[in-house]
Amino acid sequence: MKLIRKILFPIAIIYWIVTFFRNWLYDMGLFTSKSYDLPIIAIGNLSAGGTGKTPHTEYLIRLLKEKYKVAVLSRGYKRSTKGFVLANDASTAVELGDESYQIHTKFPDVAVAVCEDRRTGIENLISINNPNVILLDDAFQHRKVKASFYVLLTAYDDLFSEDFILPFGDLRESAMGKKRANVVVVTKCPASLSSQEQEKVKQKLQVEVPVFFTAIHYDTKVLSLHSTLPVSEIISKEKVIVAGIAKPKYFVDYLNSGKDKVMIYPDHHNFSEQEIAVLNDLAQDKILVTTEKDFMRLNGKINSEKLYYLPITSMFLEAELDFQETIFKIIKKGNKN
Template identity: 50%
Template sequence: MSAARKLLYPFSLLYGGVMLLRNKLYDRGIFSSEEYELPVIAVGNLSVGGTGKTPMVEHLITLLAEDYRVATLSRGYKRSSSGFRLVTGKESAAEVGDEPLQFKTKFPKVMVAVDEVRTHGIGQLLNQAQPPEVIILDDAFQHRKVKAGFYILLTPYNDLYSDDLVLPAGNLREPKSGARRADVVVVTKCPPSLEEQEKKKIADRLKINAGQDLYFSSISYSDKVMGIDTTLNLDELKVKSFVLVTGIANPAPLVKHLKDRGLSFEHKAFPDHHNFTAAQIKELQKEELLLTTEKDFMRLKNELPGPGLFYLPITTEFLGDRKKFENSINSFVRKF
């Protein structure tokens, strides 16, 4: 443990104790949780930072949207608005949040909503003329006022919750014992060549319970980069000068992927969910070609509407057992 963590460790014990007490009060019914008569799936994590929630939500939408009326409900992190709002796709990311705008842009027929109070948001969704048949809660593992019917807990391969501490000495939002609430645990951002022996070691480190299923996934990067009206093959960037712009928690996997593809670029890194200032936009406008993530593209496309802005799409790729995971989701939804 580093010297800084040692200094913060007493505060982590205090914060962790408060969160443990909170969880026990919910578990014993002293604090009440709302349950619903339709399938509610919660996607979340124990730690702060990027664990791959957005591509997981998109994977669930792709799986379910053909057969059910699906809605997503997010807080709308760092949005300028408040309360319940249905996303139309015409808003700016600043108004509704980058992830909800991304969901609506990619899946226009899916109902996408934001509300910092999830119980209120679900009530508003159910009051729509055509209410959803399935609700996916984005980043709601700690939102215990809602009792989802199915919990998906994500933890990144290089930063397992089992190896971390509670805030502020570590990055966990609650003690690792909270993982017991999960129906499934998915280790995300794994190397595609992950071997079975290492999977077993990770399962032991995570202390997966008998009633839980463990899955492993990696990031699958597209071979094409997308602009507003233009598509390029990724390899075309080998002969172009471009700047990579990221406002995500951990851009290292993306940077590594691009370098492994033989691309050379300048990287301008900003904090997660960064709202770009006018001065920063002015600087970016000087660049002829910009590559960014899909979430950052949602924030930048109205500010940099020219032909030089592109993003690299990603998807979740399961390392075996994809059918088992999808069958568990479908089985849960069919119960209703």
């Protein structure tokens, strides 16, 4: 893999030039970004994935939904539909994409929509739902819209400052894109990360905006449609672990007993009939534990009495109130209602 990336280095240089020129055109005003009269918070990253956008979007939903009418808009990666789609009771993961469907099922009182063109999506949400605030999921590079506030995520063990642009590295654009961020959140940190270590990370990032640190918080139970099981009980048991996410190592390491059958697939993987048959066969005498995102695609295809998922949330290591206060200030400033 490393050899292939070295071979692709000249393509990465071309890609860097293209993305740099595109951003320059927006920065100079030669390409226009549209602003709106309500606060819009964009959550995104510079890398191609694996920074934990969905848990952090869900964190913001929980933070805001009791005080404001919140709507969530994403492009709906790998969905079967096109154009603007507003989630409803009949929606599926195939129609919305797994991440948007996950958010919709967890927060049915929040408007969740998908649209490739974020301007169209925002304008439809305003017309149909009239929200107080819109969360743009995975929209850091979508510069046709000028968000009120940009939350830039970067994983602790894969900082954007130590990466390179695709296809030589994993960045969608160069690290110069950090200039558009209003805050940076370093995700997937060790829960014990000291203040001294945090300062070292800040020095590596070299940003002039506040930097916050979060860790993955795993639930104490795995869930199915019918029951729950304590994680402490299932960790030591032989099981099937299934992960179709960008960086499955954390999830697998947390659950793996050393005797488990581990099945790894690409991020947002659409499981074939043959793959489903294999998983059902493996789960005949064991439970199958997967991520929440994968559960959205596997539910209804795997024996429901065997299929469990492990919920996760994002947990701030410190300064959580400072982050919350920053978000509330942006919303109060941008919301005329």
